[in-house]
Amino acid sequence: MSTTMKNTTEQHISGQSLQLLDAAKKNGAIHADAVAICDTGDSISIRNGMVESVEREDAQGIGLRAFVETPKGLAFATASTSDVSESGLNKLAEQVIAMARISEADPDAVPPVGAQHPTAAEMQTWAKKHDRTDCGWTLDQAKEAALECEEAARNYSDLISNSEGADASFGGSRVAYASSDGFVAEYAKASASLSVSVIAGTGEEMQRDYAWHRAFNAADLHSPQQIAEEAASRACKRLNPQSMESGEATVIFEPRIASSMLGHLIGAINGRSVLQQRSFLADSLNEKIFPDFINIEDNPNHPDGLGNRLFDGEGTRCSLNQIITDGKLNTFLADRYVAKRLGQQPTGSASRGLTGDIGIGSSNLIWQPGSQTQTEMIKAIDNGVLITELIGFGVNGVTGDYSRGAGGFVIENGEISHPVQGITIAGNLKDMFANIEMIGSDLTWFGSSAMPSIAISGMTIAGE
Amino acid sequence: MPKHANHPTPDSQLPIAIETLQSVLSQMLPAQADDGDLYIEHGVSESLALEEGRVKHVSASTHQGMGARVIKGESAGHAYTDRFDNKALMQAGQSARAIAESGQSRAPVNIHQADHAPKALYQPTNPSEGVDFLQRKLLLEELDTLARSLDPRVVQVFANVSSSFSDIHIIRMDGRHIQDARPLVRLNISVVVEQNGKRETGSAGGGGRFGLSRLADGEEARRLVHEAVRLALLNLDAHDTPAGNMPVVLGPGWPGILLHEAIGHGLEGDFNRKGSSVFSDKMGQRIAAKGITVVDDGTIPERRGSLTVDDEGTQTNRTVLIEDGILTGYLMDRQNARLMGVKPTGNGRRESYAHPVLPRMTNTFMLAGNDNPDDIIASLDKGIYAVNFGGGQVDITSGKFVFTTSEAYYVENGKIQYPVKGATLIGSGHEVLQKVSMIGNDLELDPGVGTCGKGGQSVPVGVGLPTIRIDELTVGGTEA
Structure with missing residues (x-):
């Protein structure tokens, strides 16, 4: 599973952003900025020791903010699409410019030029330290963690009567930002999370509680046991x-x-x-x-x-x-x-x-x-x-x-x-x-x- | 390929080639699957927002994608992609299959149009058609001017008009193709008023599944402006709300959020199948006072919570949840219905192709009774008369629910005394409807503003209520 994630995140989404800025300019934008995202993720839910659901996301999208000159000053509009084909991007640019022209000018409008951007050196250092495309989990490892967590929560006490399941999820997201003053940057994030929710007591006396943890690296997550104990002990303490x-x-x-x-x-x-x-x-x-x-x-x-x-x-x-x-x-x-x-x-x-x-x-x-x-x-x-x-x-x-x-x-x-x-x-x-x-x-x-x-x-x- | 007497869906109707969808379907479905479907959506939405007298924010979005689902027993595999290329679509199918052991696939099917498509409850056209951006802008500007002219204490006006149109294709495991095209519009007004340095806010909104032109002709929009200003000014004079247990009278319409929180969620099929709802195993038992009948009705034309078919292609229904105080129905999607051995009720909903299906409400309301609303208010010795609410929330396991007033009055000796500040009311879902002692003859549905959240998904819903008296509810004021 982590290999497919790598494939899909290796997109040139900064390139898409720049392409979109070009299209905006061609359509009459004075200034513009664009954000592109690419998310992939997997999650698995376990209830009563069985797989309840497996989910996979593969999302992409791009958004544009474009400024046009009007007789009363700068006006802008925003729009986004999940169709990132060339025609999709052109259509988006046309749409935003048309919308910006009917938007009301704001004398205080601040176009995306001259912001206090980070330097290229800062960006490199940051990327080395913070960029990650993988949190270290495969779907099987996530499943093991969820199974262990849910079982531990159900077995915590005889008072635990039912389970709403444990969820393990992991994924990555890549974000690019480009503005018409020449700034362009892209970063990648990945994280994993584990949660569980259980019920103590029965009938009208039922009480439910949960616990969760999220970390950049699956290895840094609280242990399944710890998360299970937190959720189950909380549910039990709430009884009566x-x-x-x-x-x-x-x-x-x-x-x-x-x-x-x-x-x-x-x-x-x-x-x-x-x-x-x-x-x-x-x-x-x-x-x-x-x-x-x-x-x-x-x-x-x-x-x-x-x-x-x-x-x-x-x-x-x-x-x-x-x-x-x-x-x-x-x-x-x-x-x-x-x-x-x-x-x-x-x-x-x-x-x-x-x-x-x-x-x-x-x-x-x-x-x-x-x-x-x-x-x-x-x-x-x-x-x-x-x-x-x-x-x-x-x-x-x-x-x-x-x-x-x-x-x-x-x-x-x-x-x-x-x-x-x-x-x-x-x-x-x-x-x-x-x-x-x-x-x-x-x-x-x-x-x-x-x-x-x-x-x-x-x-x-x-x-x- | 098996022969089909049915009408094959023409390629031009779908944003993805039929042949591609047929291979995704046959490759993703294992022979032992109980159910499965593809959900293809193309949606557009537009929004204009006014603040400080100017329409400063004009925005739009286009989203398209496909969700693939495979269901076996209690397990569901769900995958989605925003990409319409072959590789991404096949990958989504494969990921959805992850719940099943490897094994034989099902025989290929022909994608064909479903027989007996139900009559659409709304126009299958983009609701913004015929009302261009400029007209929408002029409308918002007119509303801004109106709000400021109503009272000099109005210092800020926010107005927002939004519309969306979603074209949906559901392709079932057997190849049946069901289509729905869903318009949705919404207008919101919110004002800030100021008096002697004290600020308050009031807001009003409305909408539904109809064309923007109906909102843009102005009469309803102007009524919303009057309402927002009235609420804000009323709150300037609001007193502290009492704290503690007391009788509460709920006004008609939007206070029906009580039903949504107190019992609606607790009657959703997933919670009851799993036994995590306080209403699990209460079928056939009394959970409300005699005279109370509550329904969930997705079939009312053009309502915000209505759907011609749900997101699994099941025609929506009027489901009686409580009849004369007795629990008679749960809300069902296909998976939970199969597992509980009942029929799906047309309540399988998803926010979009990117979300799994859950049993959800549509329009949930209590039928009218015989009491005169004035008599119900007059019955209050000391208590709260609550006419308008903000949001609410419920813990379906303990049954504890809350909802927060945005227009409420203190009543003494049967007479309204003064408005009180927003306060949270808290009660138990399995008890509150047993404490209802009067039911008005004035059922109203809400103005089309409800959004329900569950499992991280938002869907539009409706509620409704006649005026009712609840003999005891905990009121979370500041005056103990």
């Missing part, structure tokens, strides 16, 4: 939940749950949301939004992160962003357009799909850990909840209002007393950020983010 009384309490978010706070922070400091007045942090630049002991960085080159990158979706070189130092918000995240509008530097945060608007995204987000263990954090709480599950989408990014379904474990006088389910926790993100009382030492990586446990006081619990 009760509700709890409504009222105010301190909650601890375990790392898996706490990482959602990184998402809310990034959403709120997305420069585009700030421009659009759709962020509860729109007026908080250079203000203290967290207690003193909180530091958060967006690090594009970290040995443990899966979000490493040399340049962003506009070819801007990425560097370390200290987003929060000593509780203070230092920067909004910006692509070149947003940076111009906000009067700041681009932060290398342009995130690019094949078509549509350029988005804003982080590389590796790291919330610096504290010194207390989670047990020590629990000991310090009289009345609280350790949250291990959140469901629903009750977060308003404009106001920061927060209300989500939750489950976990009740904390009484510094001890875990019993599992709880069917409650909600509510507050406002601004207050929740300010009310963080403790940070754990248990920094845990989830692909491209790393998060410790955190304790937040003053949340409203709704239960019985």
Whole structure:
């Protein structure tokens, strides 16, 4: 299987991008940039010791953003296609130019020329260190890992009653970016992942939980045994939940749950949301939004992160962003357009799909850990909840209002007393950020983010 | 090759040569396969977005590809490719076969058109036809002007119009060729209002499987603008929501998301076959109060959740899930139906050729009852009247589900007191419908905005509900 992956990824997709830029120019584009991708992947699911599914993907696509001169200034449009034949590319270029001509000019438009690109030497060094086309798994090896993981999870305890299966997947992706100022770059990524989900209890008492891990090299994955134990022990511990009384309490978010706070922070400091007045942090630049002991960085080159990158979706070189130092918000995240509008530097945060608007995204987000263990954090709480599950989408990014379904474990006088389910926790993100009382030492990586446990006081619990 | 009395599909109808597809099919299917198919899709989509008074974002995409599936017992092999060259197509077939041991292949088949094609529930034309980019741009600009004219507190307007058209060919194991051409349009308006430094947002949307011209004639679009502005201004005055257990009245239409989350997912065939749903083994049992009937109906013309045939080529149905409170039906694709010994219900859906088939909902709603909606609200001593919702989610194993209000009011002594902030409501799917004590006579379907996520796949769906009273639900407010 890995041999076929090599065959299909050895495409000249930078060549396709350049060809597309040419076609755009011929059709009347003043400036343009193009992104080409090529993904291949395999995955296998095992349930009750049998193969439940085998999947294989073989995807390709190319996207174009082209700028044209209009009487009112520069206007642009974007489009993509999975037909990368010569006629497909020409058709795409024609389509984008026609669309750009009806698009409204924006006086602040930033065409893809003159970005702070990485140097050729930097690109070479990066490629040597980071490029990979193979994560070291064959379909048979992936199957073995999934079989072992699923069996270990089912056999973890007599309480495990059913399995939703284990999945092992691996694949590679090749991405090329080219802009009409002559910058062209291509990189390759590969990774493997293993996950399992099992059910404890029966009938109306069933509880399910899961665990997963992803790594660049299959050899670096957590062992099937470790992933199985995590999923199965979590499902068992959730059995026989009760509700709890409504009222105010301190909650601890375990790392898996706490990482959602990184998402809310990034959403709120997305420069585009700030421009659009759709962020509860729109007026908080250079203000203290967290207690003193909180530091958060967006690090594009970290040995443990899966979000490493040399340049962003506009070819801007990425560097370390200290987003929060000593509780203070230092920067909004910006692509070149947003940076111009906000009067700041681009932060290398342009995130690019094949078509549509350029988005804003982080590389590796790291919330610096504290010194207390989670047990020590629990000991310090009289009345609280350790949250291990959140469901629903009750977060308003404009106001920061927060209300989500939750489950976990009740904390009484510094001890875990019993599992709880069917409650909600509510507050406002601004207050929740300010009310963080403790940070754990248990920094845990989830692909491209790393998060410790955190304790937040003053949340409203709704239960019985 | 075996002789076929049926009409062979002409080469011109498919984006890949028939001969190629026939060799992919015969080479990928082992003799002992239970099922298998090829799914060929060509789709186009277009979107225009307005912000800060300008249509700044015009985008389009074209995607085409083929998915190949082989099914044997509980195992499924699925492979897809974006490439239409021989080598890539044959490779996809071979990869899909990976679940089967090597062995004999099936006898070759002729690809032929299916008899009795069901009547299409929507026009097989690109919905953007007849409404060019410029007209769409002018529409968005008009809506922007309207929103700003409605109230001086409107500081931002976002408007988005999108359309897509998907041409789908399903070729079954026996060579039967089933085709569907699916239009889909959507218009969304969202505004930000500001008053004394406080900002709030409101949004409204609508759409379905019909031509853009229906949205572009403006009346429905203008109604959506009024609705978005009304919601945003209402939220400026919203009070804190109470926290705890209380009676809740749900308004008609989109609050039907309750059904989608609380019971719909739990009744999907895959979860029930595997015994991972809280509703497994509850067939024939009471899971809702008397008087409650819930259906999943994919056959309503032009609805967002409707399909003429599902993604396995099965004609869609009206499936009664709950009849007078008793569980009567599950939602089935072909594989789960075969394994459970029942008929497929036309609910086998996939986001695209690049995704495997799963049993999914179409349009899920509760039939009307006899109560007057005003009486239902008036029955609340102290509680919440929720009219509009954002998203929801469910854990089908524990049955816990949530959905989040975007327009809700506090009611005391039967009278609406004031609007309250968005809050999450949480309950148990197997209990909530047993606590329904009043059912309104005002069934409404949602305006065509639902998207359902499962297994990483998104598909358009619909929901519907009459006004109902639920005697007890946990409300996740901030005021304990």
